[in-house]
Amino acid sequence: MKQEIIIAGFGGQGVLSMGKILAYxxxxxxKEVTWMPAYGPEQRGGTANVTVIVSDERISSPILSKYDVAIILNQPSLAxxxxxxxxxxxxxxxxxxxxxPPTRKDIHIFRIDAMDEANERKMAKTFNMIVLGGLLKICPVVSIESVVKALKKTLPERHHHLIPMNEEAIKIGMDIIKPIE
Amino acid sequence: MAEEVVLMKGNEAIAHAAIRIGVDGYFGYPITPQSEVLETLAEQKPWETTGMVVLQAESELAAINMVYGGAGSGKMVMTSSSSPGVSLKQEGISYIAGAELPCLIVNVMRGGPGLGTIQPSQADYFQTTKGGGHGDYHLIALAPASVQEMADFVELGFQLAFKYRNPAIILADGVIGQMMEKVVLPTPRPRRTDEEVIAQCPWAATGCKGRKPNVITSLELDPAIMEQRNIHLQQKYAEIEANEVRYEEINCDDAEYLIVAFGSCARIAQKAMEHAREEGIKVGLFRPITLWPFPTKALRERASNIKGILTVELNSGQMVEDVRLAVECRIPVEHFGRLGGIVPDPDEVIEAIKTKLIK
Structure with a gap:
């Protein structure tokens, strides 16, 4: 199995770190993984995107023409x-x-109001994990257990108390994502 | 013990590998897209563990001349930069080659000319393989195409540099430097002791207790002696060309067409090759790993059953010249490249195969 994923939005939304957690x-x-950011001044507020490939086999190009999954977090990225x-x-x-909104008829389109949900619940910093939860519901690229393991591995110990909150965010994302006809 | 697999950027892999193989000193100056090399070293603080010196110099010129000094004393020393910074280092690199000293230089290329852009490029191929600095010299040039090779080529670069007493360079680009992949880092080992350095490097300026002084210089005002020095260098380069050529071939045995690409372009080309084969076009990939010495003979042999070659490069056509020389223009050799920091996607490469090669 191979999943070729693009995650795109504004700098500061946690696009790159969401990709990193997915890759980890x-x-x-x-699995084989690559994480390829569109790097540069994006972290300071421009558009940001990252290509993540998760595969059972060796990955050739980290740069792609077409994607299995696109996760779109703002209007310019949708365009x-x-x-x-x-x-x-x-x-x-x-x-x-x-x-x-997107108009294509030959793809499966899902909407996740993660920004609103994160703001309402005062969990703005877990926005990207809500989105990740949505992805994992529709397309179980990796298991939630692996995500938790990855968080433990990548977060410094002093932040480990935040892991349950991130797990909760993933579950919220799984609940609120819905298909668009 | 099982090997530990970690996920990191190519630039980070360079830094971790350098610490683990016992590099004595790193001298650099920050520049995108390679700043993570220096950042990672600063974060890891190897001066507290292995005793490795990590120094942010006041400029690229200072950094390369610190490398010159460290190399002259037989130490394993390195620097890294990106294109504009490597241009600044060329004088020092020529001196180091002229004085026959080992060191490792890393260039994570960005688009030029001038300050250009911070996005990926391969437009320093000429600079790296055809000189860069003045005089008849060569660098041993390694072109990694993965994060794993970024880590591996630190060790390989130093091995070759010390074997031939010649600077080696890792020629990467922004894609390889910035992307994260799985990597197995080299097993940590201590830095060499002073006694080991003296034993391994009898030519080095190690304090001349009980022996005549060693003189490290590229200067020789007597042209008759200078010619002999140059002849000696050329003999050494011929030996490197005979022994150190490295390349990778994928799907070449039944190929009708060949893509020749190095570094990130080889990865993109591999995907294009897979798609082209799905469409029934028999494409193979030839990836030079050493850009100097260039795999001239292997490519010439491979080309005997090929209808045409496409080089894919992030430049306006540099390696394509070496490919044409290799195949002696017996078959068509075309070039496809994107410039100034734009990286092509696999579809563009397939399109180029169709329009430029098959027609």
Missing amino acids: SGLMEG KFENKVKPRGILIYDGYGIIN
């Missing part, structure tokens, strides 16, 4: 990546600030 979780399962989802692929988007 793949590593925990003994850029909607057409790059493979036919019958998956597009997940956060509805916050989206004026022109």
